[in-house]
Amino acid sequence: MKRKLYPLGSLVLLLAAWQLAVTLLHTPAFILPSPVAVSQALVADGPGLLQNSWVTLYESLIGLGIACLLAFCTALVMDRWQLLYQSFYPLLVISQTLPVMVLGPLLSLWFGFGMAPKIILVVLMSYFPIIVAFSEALGKVSGEQIRFLQTMGAKSWQVYRLLKIPQGMQGFFAGLRIAATYCVSGAIIGEWLSAEAGLGYYMIRVKNGYQIDKVFAAILCVIVLSLGLNIVTRIFQKLYYKTFIQGRLS
């Protein structure tokens, strides 16, 4: 309990310092609004923020879902056929150095101004952390454990079902937790470039009107979404082992 109270206490202190600084220094609201002003904006524009948050969340979830499926399948295929792993894995690692957001304008050009380019951007941002973590976890499964299963007559697919996938999923979920945080950013960047709804679109619109308190309110929504997805991922991880792995065999 104490461990949870410490960061909460720090946050309250930081907010108090921020409020105090803005009040004492008479900082203009269009430069840095106070926490009180931000929370007032959050309440005042609540329905609009909620509507735009839903759009961003929808894009993020669809993109994250596609990225999960793609990463899961490609990592398994690469692990099963090592030639593919040796051919493509180094490229995947190198490709992580590319800031995906630079592809935004190209994606708009190729896929229009609808939801597709935003979802693709989310997929690209989420896919790499998941596949890298999952591939590495699959590669770390001990050869001795595999051979042990084989001495009991396990076929290749059973080695995956009983050992490699359950063990590799720890890496998968570690990657997913990172991706769950990235995916909201992916959707926001997509919305910055071209959109008619979503938190990114909302931020650009209110920024152009110098309503910085609303920009901060939108940032707060982004934080809540990212944090929420991260928590949901952890819940999924627990459920996966409890119900899917242990439930399936019992």
Place this chain on the structure above:
Amino acid sequence: MPITLQNVSLTLDKLDILNDVTATIADGSFVSLIAPSGAGKSTILKLLTGLLTPSMGRLAVDDQPITGLNTTFSYLPQEDMLFPWYTVDQNITLYQRINHQPVDQERVTDLLTLCGLLPYRKFLPHQLSGGMRQRVALLRTMLNPADYRLLDEPFGALDAMTRGLMQDWLLGLPADLKRTTLLVTHDIEEAIYLSDRILVLSARPAHVVQDIALTPVTRDRAWLATQAPLKAEIYELLRADCLAAGEHL
């Protein structure tokens, strides 16, 4: 259906591990392999399971040569190899699930009771003590219907008390659970207590230096206490061999 090793030699990375090992393990017997550390005891089990291939010689079960990875043996490696995401129940019935064989729940329950694991059947391995984990691993080996068991230092990581209890437990198994067993151990007392025969191997490259038969009327701790001279004899044998090989005990 005996297990036979005929003039088996193994060289790995230019290192001679085994040199002309010849032995026959009779059907239904409990045989221990004892040797100085690093002599290649576990290697013999790996050769039998097909994880390794001999450089020379022949391994066979009932005169059928062993070639490559096989499922003839129920094998317990040095590590317990319990899968951390499966419960005790799921770990011990792994063989049945792999081979799509029905699980006799009544028998499983009886065995769990016998091993004192019944209250823990839904537990995950990390929730168990070292001794309990080892019993789960042994139980998994017992539930494998193979006619031969290969146990690679199954109690090596346990404290003296738990190891003693585990040895008693293994010795007290009901007849229908007993199989032809080849046990690798570095514990001379354990080998004497559990075995019908002890094969003493030399330091690397290992070969059989002594074949000791044990036929006690009653096998218990009191009998074991009377075997101090045999223990000293085996110890001296191993010590002399280590010194001759330039190692120090």
